[in-house]
Amino acid sequence: KYEKIWLTFGMASLVIFLLVIGFAAFWKGTHPQSHIETIDPQNVEAHEAFKPENLGLREVADGKYTVNLVASAFNYDFGTDADGKAVKRIRVPKGSTVLFQVTTKDVVHGFQVAGTNVNMMVEPGHVSRLETVMKNAGEFTVVCNEYCGVGHHQMFAIVEVY
Ligand code: CUA
CATH class of the missing domain: 2.60.40.420 (Cupredoxins -  blue copper proteins)
Known part of the structure; x- marks a missing residue:
């Protein structure tokens, strides 16, 4: 029974983290330093x-x-x-x-x-x-x-x- 609670908690946290990352990346335009323009x-x-x-x-x-x-x-x-x-x-x-x-x-x-x-x-x-x-x-x-x-x-x- 406790396992189920923890599993739910774990999944919920994961979803929240992904939402936060998605928000930062796509909404706010936050990117890692490596996201720079490429050139030949x-x-x-x-x-x-x-x-x-x-x-x-x-x-x-x-x-x-x-x-x-x-x-x-x-x-x-x-x-x-x-x-x-x-x-x-x-x-x-x-x-x-x-x-x-x-x-x-x-x-x-x-x-x-x-x-x-x-x-x-x-x-x-x-x-x-x-x-x-x-x-x-x-x-x-x-x-x-x-x-x-x-x-x-x-x-x-x-x-x-x-
Ligand atoms: Cu060292 Cu160019």
Whole structure:
């Protein structure tokens, strides 16, 4: 007799848990961290954000910026400047909101802007995104914090907040 009570209790709990998860997932749009946009690592240019002309820094609204870049062994590709030179320095005014969108063509890389809260893992086949407010002025070094091969330490760039 007690078994029946416990069985009912168990089933009821299960139903409640499932309802809670379903509610969170479908109603509130809660997803695990792994629920990020996918991309073909062999053809990142097919993605609007990673077309060569869309790489690097752009102001999308007043005080709002987007930085698109492609990581690969052993480089961060922020596109090129007016002289055709590879961009290695991003400059944004203090207090601006910056959305970083990063992907990788080959292996797992890191994208950490040392001294800020920007620290992402960049995985092939996925788009990593992080938006932050640049509260402090200064020069912040971008480093790869996932070991990616012999040139791992060469992956670097500068984010300057002025
Ligand atoms: Cu890229 Cu370490």
